[in-house]
Amino acid sequence: MTTLRDIAEALGVSRTSVSNAFNRPDQLSPDLKDRILAKAKELGYLGPDPVARMLRTGQAGAIGIVFAESLPFAFSDPAAITLLQGVAAVCEPVDKALVLLPALDEAAAQTAIRSAAVDGFIVYCLPEGSPVMPALRERGRPLATVDQRPIPGIPAVRIDDRAGAETCARHLLDLGHRRFGIIAMEMNLTSTGGLVTGDRFADSRFSGTTERLRGYERGLGRAGILLDQVVIYEADDPGEEAGKTAALTVLQQSPRPTALLVMSDRLAIGAMQAAEALGLAVPRDLSIVGFDDIPAAAQVTPALTTIRQPFFEKGRTVAAAVLDPAATPDVTLFPYDLIVRSSTGPAPDRAVGS
Amino acid sequence: MTTLRDIAEALGVSRTSVSNAFNRPDQLSPDLKDRILAKAKELGYLGPDPVARMLRTGQAGAIGIVFAESLPFAFSDPAAITLLQGVAAVCEPVDKALVLLPALDEAAAQTAIRSAAVDGFIVYCLPEGSPVMPALRERGRPLATVDQRPIPGIPAVRIDDRAGAETCARHLLDLGHRRFGIIAMEMNLTSTGGLVTGDRFADSRFSGTTERLRGYERGLGRAGILLDQVVIYEADDPGEEAGKTAALTVLQQSPRPTALLVMSDRLAIGAMQAAEALGLAVPRDLSIVGFDDIPAAAQVTPALTTIRQPFFEKGRTVAAAVLDPAATPDVTLFPYDLIVRSSTGPAPDRAVGS
C-alpha cells in the first residue's frame, strides 16, 4: 500500500509537500504540485488516509446517533425518520457524515459507542437509567438528547409531552366524552404489554410514556375522572399491530369507552383497525386521538386527530446542539399543536357519561 | 488528554499491558489488570481511542452508504428506508456502524467519500456516469451497488425492472386498455420534468427509469402500441406532488388515457390524487399501476396495483456483498411480483380502444 511517504521519497521532496499537494494546493508551485499528483497516480496512491488524518486532526467529520432500539426497528418509526431528516439537513451543509450506531441490545450499543469515530452523539429516546448513557459520557464528546428525560448538563430537545397529552384529554372532554381508554406506549425496553393500572406507571422508564400519561391524568382530572377509572393498556411495541391488539382488548371492556387516548399515531392507526374489526364507526361510536402527527395520520380514513410536533425541527436543533454545544441552551422546548381531524366527534350518548 | 502511555508510565508497566487490560483482560494477571483500570479511572482516561485503533488495525467498523440525492431527500423515500432496514439488519449483528454520507451535491459526495472512515461502500441508485463512482473506486474499498446499472467487477443487486414493467403493461392490456399514459421517474439528477417523447429516454441516466420504460415499451408492443402513441411525462422529483402534477397534465390530453403506467408508487399515489381532483373514479374511469409496493400502496384508497420488490432483502444482500465481496456473485437479481389490488380494472369503453 502506497503512502504519502512513498511519494515523497520517490520524488525526493518532503512529506509536507505531498500533503500540501492534496490539501492546500495553493501552498505549492503548480509545477511541483503536478509532479506530485502525477507520481501519486503512477504509484496508485489512494489519497491521504482518512483515518490517519482523523488521528492527527482530532476531527472525525461525523456525528453519531444512538437509538434505544435496534436499527431496523428504529427505521420503522416515521417520527424517527423525520427527525433524521432534520439532523441530516444540518449535517450535510457542514460535511458531517451521520453514523447510525448499531444497538442490537444495550451491550452492543456500548461497544459501538466506544469504537465510533464521531465528533459527538445524538441520543434519541433512551429510557431512564440506560447503561448506554454512562458509556456515552465516558467518550467525552459533545452530547445532546432528544425526546427523553433531560439530563442536567446535557442539551435536551423535546416538547411538553404532558401539556400535549392534557390537551388531547380536554379535547375529548369538550366533546362530551366521559368513558375513556388509554393506549400507552412501552414503559421500558422489555415491556410485554397488557392491561395496567395507573400506578404501575411509576415504573415507566420512557419519558414520553410517563409524561403523556401524566398529561392525560391531569386533563381527565378536570372532569373529576381518575386514572383508575380508565382502562389503560400498554402496547408491547410501537407498531400498528400492537395498537390494534391493545384496542381490541380495551374496547371489549364494559362499559365500553367512547374515546381512546392513544400515545402515538402508529398505535392509534392500529386502534382504528381494531374499531373497524369490531364494527365500531369512528368517530360516531368511538373517538380516537393520536400523538405525533406522522404523515400517515392525515392519510388514513378517517383522518386522525392528533398532536403535531415538529420532528424535523427537533432534528435540526439536536444536530446543531451537538455541533456547537457551547451555543446551546440546556433544554429546548418545541411547541405542539392539536390538529383536529375526523377521528374525533361528540360522545355517542352523553346521558351515559359516568 | 490522557493516553495509554500516561497510564503505563504512571504505573511503570508497558503500554502493551495497558492495552491488554482493555482489550484482552485474560492476558493479564487480575491484579495488574485491576491496578491498570483503577489508574485509568483515576487519571480520567476515556478508553483506547477508536481512531488510533482503526489506524493500527485497518478496520473502521463501519460501512458507508451513498445516495444520489441529499440525505433528507433520500429519507423521504420509503423504498430507501426499507432497504436501509435490510442493510442495518446485517450490519448490526456484526457490530458494523452505518455511515450515511452527505451528498448535498456531487462534489460534496466526493469529499465525503474521500474522508469517510469505512470498510466498504454501498452505492444506491446512482445515475450512470456519475463522478461519484470514480471517487468511490479510488478509495479502494469493497463496493456494491443496488438499484442501478451494474458495473463490471462490482457486485450489483437489483430486480429485472424491465420485465416488471412489461408485466404492468400486459396486465392493463389484458384488462382491455388501449390508451395509455406513462408517468416516468427522473431521467437524471437535474431533470426539470415535463412531457417527453419516447426517444428522449435514450438520455436517461437512471437505470430504473430506462429499464422500466423499455419494459412498458415491450409490453405495449405486444398489442402493437408504440411508445410515441402514448403520453409520457417525466416527473421532476420522486414525490407524490410531482406525480400529481404529472398526472394532471397527462389526463388532460385527448383522447384521455384510460390507464396510467406509473414508475413508482409515490408518483402513482400522486396520480390518484390528480384523478380525484379531476373527478375521475379509479378504477372505473382510470386504471393506475404503480411500482415498488411501498407500505402506503396497500393503504391508499383504492389500494394500488403495483409491482412488489423485496427492498429489505435487497438491503441485506448488498450489505452482505460489501462485508464479504469474495463470496458475492456479480449480479443478484431478485424476483418481483405483480400485486393486483383495486386501482386497476377493465377499460371503461373497449370499443374506443385505438
Add this chain to the structure above:
DNA sequence: CCGGATTTCTGAATGCATTCAGTCACGGTG
C-alpha cells in the same frame, strides 16, 4: 547590487494504540 519581503519547501514532532516476538520467573517433573 543590496536589504528585506515573499514564496516555496522542509524537518521533525505529534496524534494514540496494537501486536509480534520475545524475555523472565516460577513451578512441576524425572
Add this chain to the structure above:
DNA sequence: CACCGTGACTGAATGCATTCAGAAATCCGG
C-alpha cells in the same frame, strides 16, 4: 538438581498523515 513448559509481561516497530516553525530560494524596489 537440571530441564522444560507456561503464564505474565515488555520492547519496539508500525499504521499514515498534519502542521508549526523556520530554512532556502526568489523577487522587489531603490
